Amino acid sequence: MARTVISQSLSTQQSPNSYLLEIQNLEVSFDGLKVVDELNLCVNPGEVRVLIGANGAGKTTTMDLISGKIKASKGKILFKGLNITNWESDKIARAGIGRKFQIPSVFKDLTVAENMQVAFCFNPSLFLNVYRCLQRKEHERISEILDLVGLTELSQQPARLLSHGQTQWLEIGMVLAQNPKLVLLDEPTAGMTVQETRKTAEIVNSLRGQHAILVVEHDMTFVRDICHIITVMHQGKKLAEGTISEIENNPDVLAAYLGNGGISHA
Numbered sequence: 001m002a003r004t005v006i007s008q009s010l011s012t013q014q015s016p017n018s019y020l021l022e023i024q025n026l027e028v029s030f031d032g033l034k035v036v037d038e039l040n041l042c043v044n045p046g047e048v049r050v051l052i053g054a055n056g057a058g059k060t061t062t063m064d065l066i067s068g069k070i071k072a073s074k075g076k077i078l079f080k081g082l083n084i085t086n087w088e089s090d091k092i093a094r095a096g097i098g099r100k101f102q103i104p105s106v107f108k109d110l111t112v113a114e115n116m117q118v119a120f121c122f123n124p125s126l127f128l129n130v131y132r133c134l135q136r137k138e139h140e141r142i143s144e145i146l147d148l149v150g151l152t153e154l155s156q157q158p159a160r161l162l163s164h165g166q167t168q169w170l171e172i173g174m175v176l177a178q179n180p181k182l183v184l185l186d187e188p189t190a191g192m193t194v195q196e197t198r199k200t201a202e203i204v205n206s207l208r209g210q211h212a213i214l215v216v217e218h219d220m221t222f223v224r225d226i227c228h229i230i231t232v233m234h235q236g237k238k239l240a241e242g243t244i245s246e247i248e249n250n251p252d253v254l255a256a257y258l259g260n261g262g263i264s265h266a
């Protein structure tokens, strides 16, 4: 199938030095099979970009490569102009890339506020992080984030009592506590109700400009609500990049993905 880049995206119109994230010819194989194959992708500071593609297209693997969970066999990942290819994941996190995984990893027996406290600190001891004295600025930032993710009223509630959607929002808040310049969100709306999905779109939209966000997502209603430029992956490669309407009318995308029920027209 011909590979088509269907529009000059925001990213391709900018000078290379202004990209926040620039992926160049990235590759990784599992058992001899290329799962990410000569992938090129650029994200601007403050941009919300969505990665879509059929199951197995290589989207999560791309997130794994960016966050350092797995190592690339070829190619480069530049972040703020720095070559971070194959850095350890903790170093990548400290450089300013935060990741929210599909399965939340909040501390169920701590309150919402205590979870936020833990997220603010780099101390390996959970106990010290919860019980150390927070600076006034940290308290203010925690309130600000809880407000942003809509959990202020639940701040003293144990995380185990949160709904699925609220747990996801808490985890987004915990990622934001580290003040990343780039946030990776892997299927943030999976399992959410329509209302929760809408609220998640509001959260993402309120972050635009301050943080760049790279989202892997299948829910096209959500994608429409948050994103201007979409990148479509197919068999590890970039198949297309463009606005929603360009993507929805691209014959290659229709054949590879939409035809499989991947994108439904609203």
Ligand SMILES: Nc1ncnc2c1ncn2[C@@H]1O[C@H](COP(=O)(O)OP(=O)(O)OP(=O)(O)O)[C@@H](O)[C@H]1O
Residues within 6 Å of the ligand: 030, 031, 035, 053, 054, 055, 056, 057, 058, 059, 060, 061, 062
């Ligand atoms: N650690 C691994 N070892 C072997 N194969 C893997 C590994 N991780 C991913 N794969 C394979 O790589 C391919 C791409 O997987 P990936 O999870 O990146 O796809 P995806 O586009 O995120 O799909 P989905 O939408 O279903 O989550 C799949 O065929 C998967 O089975």
